[in-house]
Amino acid sequence: MRKLLGAGVLAALALTAPAVARAEDTARFAPLKAEELSPSQKAWADLISAPPRNAKFTVPPYRAYIRNPDLAPKLSNLSDYLRWNTSLPARLSEMAILITARHWTAQYEWSAHYPLAMKGGLDPKIADAIAKGTRPDGMKDDEAALYDLGIAFYRDRKVSDAVYKAALEKFGERGIMDIIGIMGYYDLVSMTLITMQAGSANDSVPPLPVLEK
Numbered sequence: 001m002r003k004l005l006g007a008g009v010l011a012a013l014a015l016t017a018p019a020v021a022r023a024e025d026t027a028r029f030a031p032l033k034a035e036e037l038s039p040s041q042k043a044w045a046d047l048i049s050a051p052p053r054n055a056k057f058t059v060p061p062y063r064a065y066i067r068n069p070d071l072a073p074k075l076s077n078l079s080d081y082l083r084w085n086t087s088l089p090a091r092l093s094e095m096a097i098l099i100t101a102r103h104w105t106a107q108y109e110w111s112a113h114y115p116l117a118m119k120g121g122l123d124p125k126i127a128d129a130i131a132k133g134t135r136p137d138g139m140k141d142d143e144a145a146l147y148d149l150g151i152a153f154y155r156d157r158k159v160s161d162a163v164y165k166a167a168l169e170k171f172g173e174r175g176i177m178d179i180i181g182i183m184g185y186y187d188l189v190s191m192t193l194i195t196m197q198a199g200s201a202n203d204s205v206p207p208l209p210v211l212e213k
Contacts, residue, residue: 028196029067031058040069048076052084060108060198061189075188082185086178087171090120092146095127096182099150102130102208104190108198111205133211145170149179 037045037057044066045057053076057066065072086093094117101110110131117127126143129136139147145166152159167176200207 029064031063032066037066038069041066041072044069044072044076047073053080060196060201061192064192064196075185078181078185082178082182086182087175088178088182090116091122092142093178093182094120095122095130095143095146096150096179097186098122098127098130099147099154100183100186100190102133103154104187104194105208105210106190106193106198107207108193108201109186109190110208111200111202114205115202131206131208142170146179149176150183153183 032041034042034045041057048055048057048062055062057063062072062076065075082093088096094113097113098110098117100106101113114127118124122143123136123138126136126139130147135151136143136147145163148163149159149167152163164176167179171179
């Protein structure tokens with residue numbers, strides 16, 4: 001076959017044929033190797049590998065954060081508070097994250113936090129309705145107040161007096177700020193993940209359907 005094609009044709013094919021590359025080589029914010037890290041990047045990578053995070057700097061969204069080692073520790077510190085130290089129980093904080101993931105159709109975020117929401121006590125039927133873009137039936141009063149506040153942010157872009165009053169009664173002013181903090185931070189996470197084109201983090205979780213606009 002090589003004789004039939006001739007040297008000139010073979011050379012042209014070699015120049016035009018696509019190179020075979022590993023997925024991590026072609027990924028956006030491709031994972032860095034430990035020896036590639038600057039001192040400030042390594043310091044942050046060591047920090048997030050310790051409990052309670054036990055995180056790897058090579059996984060989303062951390063492999064994007066590490067590109068900016070001045071910003072990364074500020075983001076991970078904010079994440080620490082919003083994940084484990086707010087006034088909300090895990091059932092509600094994870095529900096807030098799912099609402100945000102649904103807004104952005106952030107598959108990695110959804111698949112990572114769906115199991116955490118279940119572990120926190122959220123009814124799977126509520127999460128499934130959120131995935132479909134519909135208002136869940138059978139929500140508890142605090143879940144309904146949280147859902148309505150989230151929809152006010154993402155759909156209505158204003159918070160009515162009725163929605164605010166319901167949230168205030170259930171969460172207080174501090175709790176409302178915790179919800180805003182969670183959703184605002186996970187907006188940032190979602191934007192990072194969709195920029196990275198991050199896929200599912202957990203193949204056992206059905207992906208979010210694409211909703212009609």
